[in-house]
Amino acid sequence: MRFLSLSGFNALKSALLLAPLVAGLAVVPHGQPRRYDLALTWEKRAPDGYERDMFLVNGQFPGPLLEFHEGEKVEIFVENKSPYNTSIHYHGIEMLGTPWSDGVPGLTQIPIQPGCAFTYRWTASQHGTYFYHSHSESQVNDGLYGPVVIHPAPGTEKPYGLITEDARELKAIEKAEAERIPLLIGDWRHMTSEAELEVSRNSHIEHLCFDSIIVNGKGNVNCLTPEQQQPLITPGQLGLLGNLSLTSKSCVPAEGLAALSDMIAPVKANISAIPPDLFGECATTTTAGEVIAVTKKKCDTLSPGKWVVFDVIGALSLHTVMISLDEIRTYVVAIDGNYISPIPADALLLVNGQRYTILAHFVTPKKYTLRVSAVSDPQILFGHATIDYQAHGQPQDSSPSVPSINERGMNLTSDVVIFDGMHAALPFPADAHKPSADVDATYKVTMGFGRSIAEFVFNGTARPSTDNGNGNALPLLLSPQPGLQDNHTITVPSESSWVDYVIQVTPGNPPHPIHVHGRHFYVLGSGVGAFPWSTVAEAQAELPAGAINLNNPQLRDTFVTPASSMTELSWLVLRRASDNEGVWMIHCHIQSHLQGGMSMVIQDGTDGGIDVPEEYRAYQCKAQ
Numbered sequence: 001m002r003f004l005s006l007s008g009f010n011a012l013k014s015a016l017l018l019a020p021l022v023a024g025l026a027v028v029p030h031g032q033p034r035r036y037d038l039a040l041t042w043e044k045r046a047p048d049g050y051e052r053d054m055f056l057v058n059g060q061f062p063g064p065l066l067e068f069h070e071g072e073k074v075e076i077f078v079e080n081k082s083p084y085n086t087s088i089h090y091h092g093i094e095m096l097g098t099p100w101s102d103g104v105p106g107l108t109q110i111p112i113q114p115g116c117a118f119t120y121r122w123t124a125s126q127h128g129t130y131f132y133h134s135h136s137e138s139q140v141n142d143g144l145y146g147p148v149v150i151h152p153a154p155g156t157e158k159p160y161g162l163i164t165e166d167a168r169e170l171k172a173i174e175k176a177e178a179e180r181i182p183l184l185i186g187d188w189r190h191m192t193s194e195a196e197l198e199v200s201r202n203s204h205i206e207h208l209c210f211d212s213i214i215v216n217g218k219g220n221v222n223c224l225t226p227e228q229q230q231p232l233i234t235p236g237q238l239g240l241l242g243n244l245s246l247t248s249k250s251c252v253p254a255e256g257l258a259a260l261s262d263m264i265a266p267v268k269a270n271i272s273a274i275p276p277d278l279f280g281e282c283a284t285t286t287t288a289g290e291v292i293a294v295t296k297k298k299c300d301t302l303s304p305g306k307w308v309v310f311d312v313i314g315a316l317s318l319h320t321v322m323i324s325l326d327e328i329r330t331y332v333v334a335i336d337g338n339y340i341s342p343i344p345a346d347a348l349l350l351v352n353g354q355r356y357t358i359l360a361h362f363v364t365p366k367k368y369t370l371r372v373s374a375v376s377d378p379q380i381l382f383g384h385a386t387i388d389y390q391a392h393g394q395p396q397d398s399s400p401s402v403p404s405i406n407e408r409g410m411n412l413t414s415d416v417v418i419f420d421g422m423h424a425a426l427p428f429p430a431d432a433h434k435p436s437a438d439v440d441a442t443y444k445v446t447m448g449f450g451r452s453i454a455e456f457v458f459n460g461t462a463r464p465s466t467d468n469g470n471g472n473a474l475p476l477l478l479s480p481q482p483g484l485q486d487n488h489t490i491t492v493p494s495e496s497s498w499v500d501y502v503i504q505v506t507p508g509n510p511p512h513p514i515h516v517h518g519r520h521f522y523v524l525g526s527g528v529g530a531f532p533w534s535t536v537a538e539a540q541a542e543l544p545a546g547a548i549n550l551n552n553p554q555l556r557d558t559f560v561t562p563a564s565s566m567t568e569l570s571w572l573v574l575r576r577a578s579d580n581e582g583v584w585m586i587h588c589h590i591q592s593h594l595q596g597g598m599s600m601v602i603q604d605g606t607d608g609g610i611d612v613p614e615e616y617r618a619y620q621c622k623a624q
C-alpha cells in the first residue's frame, strides 16, 4: 500500500463517486425531518462490573446511535424520566441557524425538568462524527452520552484515493465507511456525579481518580500491586507523589493533591471530606469488555481482507488517552468530523471531546486487542476492547495479538508511529476550507486555577453554573446582553465576520481541551511562554516562520492548550467565523474544570436580538 499523489487521486475521482451505501437508514420523505425519540431514565447498571445508579437513553448505555444523511432536517424528542434536570448538547454540530437547539441550560434553553420533554430541531449540515451528551452539571460522568454520525452527501470528495488506487479496494472502503463503527471511549467512576460534586465542594480538591476505562460502555476494574505500578510511574507522577505512594486505584493520593493545593491556592484543601473509596479501596472486576465482531462473509469478494472504519469518540471526563489496535496500522482520515489527508498511525492520542475517524485493514482472522491507556500524570488507568475478525472459510489465528503500547500509552518499540494531533493534519481536499486572512477583532483571555485546585477560571473568575438555578429563568439566548464584555462574556458585533481568540494559560496548569459550540475554529498555533502581541499579525511578524499557520490549519471544535510550566504561561490561538448568530459556550471539556467554572459565553451577532421561533421562545416544562 502506498500514498498516491493528488493527481493520482484526481484520475480516480470517478471511482469514488458512488451512490451512498448506508445500511439500515430508512428513507425519510423529502422535506420531512429524520426523527429520534430519546427517553432518559435513571437506573442501576454495572458497566465495569460495579453496580451504580446512572443515566440510560432508551434503556441503553451508551445511548443509541443517531444517524443522518448530510443535509437532512433533524428532530430529536427528549423525554426526561429521570429525577434530575437535564439537557442534550450535540457536540461538534455547528447548529447553523438553530442556536436554540444547542442544549445548554441557562444559555440556549431552560433545563428539561423531570417529567418534561423538549424537541431539538437542527439541520445535519455537515458530515462526520459527533456525539451527544448532557450539558447539565457533570451528567456525562453518569453515562448520558451517545454517538452521532452524519453520512456524507453523494459526490463528496473523500481522501481514500490517497491510500489505494485499486477501484475494488476503494469500493470496499466506501462500504466500510457506510457501516462505520463508533468507539466511545470513557473514563468511569463508581460515585455518581452529584455525590462527587458535593465531595469536591467540601474538600476543595479536584478528584483525579477514576475506576475504569470503558469502551462503548463496557470495561472492567484493573487493580495493580505496588510492584506492577512501579515501572509505569511517570516522572510527572513522581513529582506529584513526593514521599507518598500510589493508592490501590493507582492514583496520586488526596494528600499529594492537597500539598499541591497548599502551594498554589489560597483556599486550603480539606481531605477529611473525602471518602476513602474515592481514591483507594480498589476491587478488581472481571467483566467482559466490549467485543466487536467484524466478519468477512463468503459473498464479500470485493477485495482481500476487510476494511473497517471506526469513529473514535472522546466521551471522556478527565483523562487524555493513547489508543492502539494491536498489529494494525490504521489511517486517520478525519478529525472532529472534517476529512484530512490520511495519516498512518499505530497509536492515537485522544483528548477529551475530540473525534477521529480511522480506517483499519484486517487480513488475518484473529482477535485483536484495542488498548486504551491514560497518559495523564495523576493516575495509571487502562482498559481494552476486542475486535474479533472472522473470515468465511479461514481458520482464526488463536495467538494473542501483539501490543504496540503499554498500560501508560508508551510505545513498546521504536517503530511505533503515534499521531498526537498537535502536528499538521492537512484538510482534504486541500482547498476544502481555509480561514480568512484577516480578522475584525482579537479577544485575549487567560485561564487557570482559581482560589483552590477545584476551582477553574477564565480571566481570574469562575463562571457560576447556569445549569439549574431557577429552572424557568429566561436563557441568555432569549435575553442577550448587548455589548457586554466581562470576565465570562465576549460579545462579537454583528458586523464582525472573523475573530481571533488568544487563550493564555497561567503557570502550573495541565493541558485544557478547549471546546467551542457553534462554528468550529482553526487552530492557528500554540506554544509555551507569554503571548504579548495584541494581534496575530503582530505575533506572526515576530515569531519564527511556521509558528502561526494561516495556510492549512486544523479545523476542529476541540483542541488542547499546551501544559504550562510552573513558571511560564502557555498560549493557544484560534480563528473562528462569527457568522452564525447565537450564544455559544467556549469551555474546557474536562468535566471537573467546566464544573469548577472554566467556561465563557460568546454572544455572536446578538446585538439586534435573535429571532427565536415561538416554539422555543414560549417553551415551559411540558409534562408528558
Ligand SMILES: [Cu+2]
Residues within 6 Å of the ligand: 511, 512, 513, 588, 589, 590, 593, 594, 598
Ligand atoms: Cu481544563
